[in-house]
Amino acid sequence: MNKFIYMDAAASFLKPQAVLESEGDFLRNRYANAGRGVCERAAAVDDMVDKTRRFVAKFIGADADSIVFTFGATDGFNRIVNILKNTPGMLNKNTVCAVSDLDHHSFRGPFEMSPAKTIVCPLDKNMDIDIKRIPCADILLITAMSNVLGHAQNVKKIISVARKANPNVIAIVDCAQYVVHEKIDVKKWDCDFMCFSGHKIGADTGVGVMYIKNPKRFSPDKFGGGMVAKIYGKKWILESAPICFEAGTLPITQIAGLMPAIDSLIDKRPDLDLIKYMYDELDYLKQIKILSKRDAAILSFVIDGMHPLDVGTILGVNNICVRVGNMCASWIHKYMSVSGCVRLSVGPWNTKSDARAVIKAIKKIVEK
Ligand SMILES: Cc1ncc(COP(=O)(O)O)c(C=O)c1O
Incomplete structure (x- = not known):
């Protein structure tokens, strides 16, 4: 052939060999659920998830508490819409969300389908978001690298210009393509949210990363196991971030492949x-x-x-x-x-x- x-x-x-080996070893020899067990084997899975969270945080210039594991970028963007909808005053029919023609359906779609009004940031002659014409908005979507054009946007500059028009703008960055080629620095960018998928950097399908700058400001979008500290009748006391954003069983096998994937990417x-x-x-x-x-x-x-x-x-x-x-x-x-x-x-x-x-x-x- x-x-x-x-x-x-x-x-x-x-997938790099190191990812296959790490997931294979996890499934064969180390498997247990995370955030639930008390035995040594379960504690080791908690350690693995924790270590990966800290590793991902370092990779994108964030604090570990700001890293939420998702099922992928699309999942992350849909979740951000629901997080904003659940947080009073953040997303309703009066909210203006600026999008651009660089956006992937997975990014702009959830916002187009939400109650928010979308307006389009114009592009300049280089097919970049036109810094001089960024509209005043409550939410700003930035595709850091288009999956058709493949060149990077000046995310830091775009956000700083948008904050001059509205200091409270919620800046959300799609790094699904950017993460493969360029260094992400969420603190330098000063974005509020950022997402990417594991499978586009050599990790498995079904795992993604959502960065939330200030998770305490926002309400969770999902409820379920692992994120509740106490229940008093109708009153739920939730775990602190990022755990309160991780209801249900995490994609632990795929998380086991995330660190070797990032290592391999940085290496080559x-x-x-x-x-x-x-x-x-x-x-x-x-x-x-x-x-x-x-x-x-x-x-x-x-x-x-x-x-x-x-x-x-x-x-x-x-x-x-x-x-x-x-x-x-x-x-x-x-x-x-x-x-x-x-x-x-x-x-x-x-x-x-x-x-x-x-x-x-x-x-x-x-x-x-
Ligand atoms: C720029 C961009 N954003 C978002 C996505 C969605 O990623 P996923 O399908 O892994 O959720 C893609 C996938 O092609 C993409 O290229």
Whole structure:
């Protein structure tokens, strides 16, 4: 069988050996629930969760009490809407939420579907959130890196400008793509919430991270086991943060894989010279229009007169896995007047020979 080339890291990362080993060992030899047991084995799981929380906190420049484990970025953004709805005065029909066309459906969708009114932050000619035209809003959504364009936003600057218009603005950052390529620093950014998914950095599916700057300000969105200290009739005394935001059994197996995933990522990030190489190889072909920048983390393009699904299918037949379509980011496609595109995104496993093979296959399609 020919070699299979997986160039769809932005959809989901392949798993490093250390993650497989850590989860395998946890399931085989160390498994117990967290936050419930008193035996030594259960206490060791509590320690593992605690250690991972502190490790994740360090990774994003936060305090451990601000780290809540979720089931993924989409789960996190939906939960933020419910947390804000449950917290008096935070999200109702009078709330103005500024979004942008860079946003993924998972990020902007929960807010569009909430009682809040959404307004759109304009983009500038570089396809960045236009710092000069950030509207005054109660909530501000910032996609730190679009999953179609793959270049980073100046999150710190955007938040500082937004706070000049409204010092109390709730700034929420989507780091689902950004976390793979750039250092997150939530304290420097001064954001209120930030989310990413484990599976996009080499950890398992079903685990994510939600950062809450000041968890004491907010009411939990879920109720259940593990988060209640005492119940007096209708009155529930909840555990302090972050535990009060973690009702029910955590995805403990997936949490066991989070630390080795982050370690592996820090050790070897995707080689973005491969993106530059492929950009240069495709840029001069007159049938191809590249939508992303040369120094971006992602290469998105369209081929004149060809549907992206057809391109993806032909590449697929050639054992090349890429993402095609609107990537759950229909607003940016509409903004660029295309219905979808082909996206190449590399992981640490991709080599120059993969990039050469992908370019050869695309040129063959274009030349037909
Ligand atoms: C920018 C961005 N935000 C949010 C998401 C949603 O992530 P998940 O599906 O892991 O919840 C994605 C996934 O592709 C993404 O690229």
